[in-house]
Amino acid sequence: MPEKLLPRISLEDFTQGNDDKKQKFVQDLGKAFHKWGFVIIKDHGISQELISRFYQKSEAFFKLPKATKRRYEIKKLAGQRGYTSFGTEHAKHADVPDLKEFFQIGQEVADDHPKKETYPDNIRVTEVEQFTESGMELFKAFENAGQSLLQAIALYLNLPENYFNDLIREGNSILRSIYYPPIKTDPKSAVRAEEHEDINLITLLVGASAGGLQLLNQQNEWMPVLPSEDEIAINVGDMLSRLSNDYLKSTTHRVVNPPREEWHIPRLSIPFFLHPIAEMDLTSLDQCIPEGETAKYPPTTAGAFLDERLREIGLKK
Numbered sequence: 460m461p462e463k464l465l466p467r468i469s470l471e472d473f474t475q476g477n478d479d480k481k482q483k484f485v486q487d488l489g490k491a492f493h494k495w496g497f498v499i500i501k502d503h504g505i506s507q508e509l510i511s512r513f514y515q516k517s518e519a520f521f522k523l524p525k526a527t528k529r530r531y532e533i534k535k536l537a538g539q540r541g542y543t544s545f546g547t548e549h550a551k552h553a554d555v556p557d558l559k560e561f562f563q564i565g566q567e568v569a570d571d572h573p574k575k576e577t578y579p580d581n582i583r584v585t586e587v588e589q590f591t592e593s594g595m596e597l598f599k600a601f602e603n604a605g606q607s608l609l610q611a612i613a614l615y616l617n618l619p620e621n622y623f624n625d626l627i628r629e630g631n632s633i634l635r636s637i638y639y640p641p642i643k644t645d646p647k648s649a650v651r652a653e654e655h656e657d658i659n660l661i662t663l664l665v666g667a668s669a670g671g672l673q674l675l676n677q678q679n680e681w682m683p684v685l686p687s688e689d690e691i692a693i694n695v696g697d698m699l700s701r702l703s704n705d706y707l708k709s710t711t712h713r714v715v716n717p718p719r720e721e722w723h724i725p726r727l728s729i730p731f732f733l734h735p736i737a738e739m740d741l742t743s744l745d746q747c748i749p750e751g752e753t754a755k756y757p758p759t760t761a762g763a764f765l766d767e768r769l770r771e772i773g774l775k776k
């Protein structure tokens with residue numbers, strides 16, 4: 460299936476367009492999420508300077524000696540803040556770990572906030588100036604773009620436009636900077652990140668322009684997801700899929716190894732996993748359940764669901 464079928468749409472049509480453009484964006488986004496679970500977004504409003512800056516800081520971080528990076532790996536945080544070393548995370552049913560290491564930045568709240576326990580402070584890396592701070596700035600920019608996308612999805616699902624706003628404000632989102640090191644010896648597996656589905660509501664991903672990301676389409680064929688440098692790939696996660704009773708698809712995806720002549724090139728990608736607050740009810744919406752059928756999943760909350768999934772992928776014990 461040729462890649463050009465994956466729709467590319469402009470977020471400005473939704474945020475700045477007239478009613479017709481806005482409506483068209485809602486329909487194009489909804490249909491793409493129904494058919495592919497993925498879409499490519501241009502004019503996303505996130506500054507290219509900020510993206511490049513965090514890229515450079517990330518590269519500098521991953522170049523640090525192993526022992527230095529390990530100081531930022533804090534087991535009791537289950538990878539949710541700070542560093543996770545190479546070979547720790549594996550996909551749900553995989554027995555070999557992914558070929559990656561990563562650093563995560565999450566939501567921060569004031570010291571007296573009731574969610575302070577849930578949202579521990581971000582880990583400040585002292586060796587790379589402004590690494591954590593640039594990441595936090597990018598986190599906010601992704602949160603904004605993500606809110607617009609969810610407003611469009613709310614309209615597509617016949618919900619009020621601002622349905623998700625309060626559910627994602629101070630939500631448990633995560634910015635993950637992933638480094639896939641150069642491949643030096645024949646890897647045990649042909650993939651850098653094993654096939655999986657994301658846990659959250661939606662994922663916004665920069666860095667897929669380096670190639671290697673693939674989605675599994677409804678005909679069970681792997682298809683490349685290849686945005687250009689100024690575009691971002693967006694995909695549906697399991698939480699939005701559950702809420703919509705699988706009408707919007709949380710599509711299986713993976714990152715494959717490059718051809719041998721490119722083994723020496725590392726890959727850096729930066730997904731933003733947009734999560735709601737833990738209290739969000741993920742019970743499937745009535746309007747997504749066909750006449751005469753019942754919901755595919757039992758009711759749960761975002762918090763309970765996340766906990767279960769973090770154990771499955773080896774981040775939480």
Ligand SMILES: O=C(O)CCC(=O)C(=O)O
Nearest residue numbers: 637652667672714728730
């Ligand atoms: O590295 C990528 O392009 C994708 C990573 C991914 O799918 C994930 O971390 O969930």
Ligand SMILES: [Fe+2]
Nearest residue numbers: 655656657712
């Ligand atoms: Fe993913």
